[in-house]
Amino acid sequence: MFCSSHSTLSHTSILAAVSGTLLACGFRSANGADLHETSASIRRSLADTYAKRQALYLEYRFTSSSMEASPAGQYVRRIIAADRQGNAFLDNSHGHVSMSFVDDPYRKISIIRPTGVEIFSPLSRVIRNYPPPAPKSLLRGLPGELVLLLGWWPFMDCSEREVFGRERSTEALRDDEHYVLLPQAQVIDGALCKVVQKPQFDTIWLDPANAHVIRRRELFDDESGALQMRIEYADFQTIGEDVLVPMSIRILEFDYAAQLPEDRERCLNRIAFHVIQVQANAAVDVAVMAAAIQPPGTIRMRPTNEYELSTGGEEEHARSIADWGRRQLHPFDDLPEPCLLNLLRPTLLSLGAGFAAGCFALWGRSYLKTRLSNTHCQ
Secondary structure: OOOOOHHHHHHHHHHHHHHHHHHHOOOEOOOOOEHHHHHHHHHHHHHHHHHOOOEEEEEEEEEEEEOOOOOOOOEEEEEEEEEOOOOEEEEEEEEEOOEOHHHOOOOEEEEEEOOEEEEEEOOOOEEEEEOOOOOHHHHHOOOOOHHHHHOOOOOOOOOOOOEOOEOOOHHHHHHOOOOEEOOOOEEEOOEEEEEEEEOOOEEEEEEHHHOOEEEEEEEEOOOOOOEEEEEEEEEEEEEOOOEEEEEEEEEEEEOOOOOOHHHHHOEEEEEEEEEEEEEEHHHOOHHHHHHOOOOOOOEEEOOOOOEEEOOOOHHHHHHHHHHHHHHHHOOOOOOOOOOHHHHHHHHHHHHHHHHHHHHHHHHHHHHHHHHHHHHHHO
């Protein structure tokens, strides 16, 4: 279900080759347009659909299921907001079963604008300012799903961040003439989709009944042709008048660099994104969002390493840090009452106390045996 077979790849590659041969020989599709023009028109339609996203706000959480074990209930929570004028707001944090994302000590908020960069640490309430252009180290550290979720690269003064060595935005797709339209439509998530493909590189399933939004995308390794990543978009909602946004995205990563071809089909990681809140166009204002992240006691750090108090309220800041420390020491206290962990807290504490007592008793018995053994030896 999760991994594409080698036979599927070969079949689609053959279809793409046949399409290219027909085009070279002058054959045309049923509607009178040649296959190359049809592929180009579909890609233009896709770009036009995503161009309606002049600004987009996405708050989402995702969990990862990989071959490596992770703490129970751990999740990543992010906010991405961006517009076509080069402004972006990124809020990155994580949580788990006993810690809300607001208490993440490593939580950071980045505001990237043509006029400069601000990075805010909510726990310490320090804002660091950087002059333009945005540091390359910051752009390299942006979430890997940024372009895959937005559909475009929001920063005008720097080149698009590549995914597997290639640009993946809808603008890059629109301008690439190497894509061909496969002759047969395929059903994805109940929708009959047209398929455009750049052989052994990229395959995209587009829904013509819904403005050619992307339903699925598969990225391949250039050298081996093995499947690297599959992205599945589902649960589309219309935001505003005509902006379609998927509320559920799933990314599957494959072991494409494995030595044996059959091992390359192994799925290494599954990432499930769930969009919690979305806004589009006029409802998104990065400047307003940036101005709203300065709670009492915020300190601003200049590029000259000079600090200045941005907002008053040092005492409130001190209390907030004390409350944060209390929540770390007693993580179950602030959970809602119906929460299973809160209901089971007395039992868990009793079990913990019993376990500690049992360990102490075992240690005591071992200690006495050792003492007695040493006494007899003497």
